[in-house]
């Protein structure tokens with residue numbers, strides 16, 4: 001039986017591709033530090049290891065990253081849902097999101113941008129290039145360090161969900177997390 005298909009608005013393309021972990025991206029320039037919620041994030045190259053974040057034009061984060069040419073991607077667990085929403089709904093231009101969320105800073109290993117202690121994984125990036133596309137800019141970063149909460153990956157490199165359970169944004173106000181690892185053999 002063929003199931004019926006219907007055409008929907010083309011904006012649904014972004015909703016359908018949304019499911020990747022929500023991240024809290026940190027940036028800093030001249031002592032000004034910020035946190036922003038970003039769900040449009042993607043790996044782009046194995047060698048060199050490169051990842052991209054898609055940032056709306058005019059965000060405070062954009063000016064900090066363009067000046068410092070570095071940023072960090074922190075991955076929060078489901079327990080940080082309130083902080084995820086706050087960092088995604090107010091601008092660091094007017095509000096201090098570290099102060100308001102109570103999230104604590106942790107020094108990075110390579111770059112000079114603070115990381116978020118309460119997150120379970122951290123990817124430090126130096127800006128490689130930026131590409132303006134429509135109302136967003138793609139910031140590609142060379143990954144210079146990755147570190148995670150102990151036990152997140154087991155001896156075989158398998159992800160242990162009990163140690164870090166990422167949040168996925170389905171669009172609008174729908175969020176889910178991963179429940180179990182699918183059996184594949």
Ligand SMILES: Cc1cc2nc3c(=O)[nH]c(=O)nc-3n(C[C@H](O)[C@H](O)[C@H](O)COP(=O)(O)O)c2cc1C
Pocket residue numbers: 022034035036037038039040041054055056057058059060061062084085087088089090091092093169
């Ligand atoms: C769940 C969620 C996901 C978001 N994803 C993105 C994103 O991928 N790119 C983006 O530019 N803004 C995204 N936003 C909106 C920004 O987080 C928001 O505009 C923020 O206030 C900008 O902060 P800033 O001015 O301090 O940089 C998202 C917000 C939420 C709540």
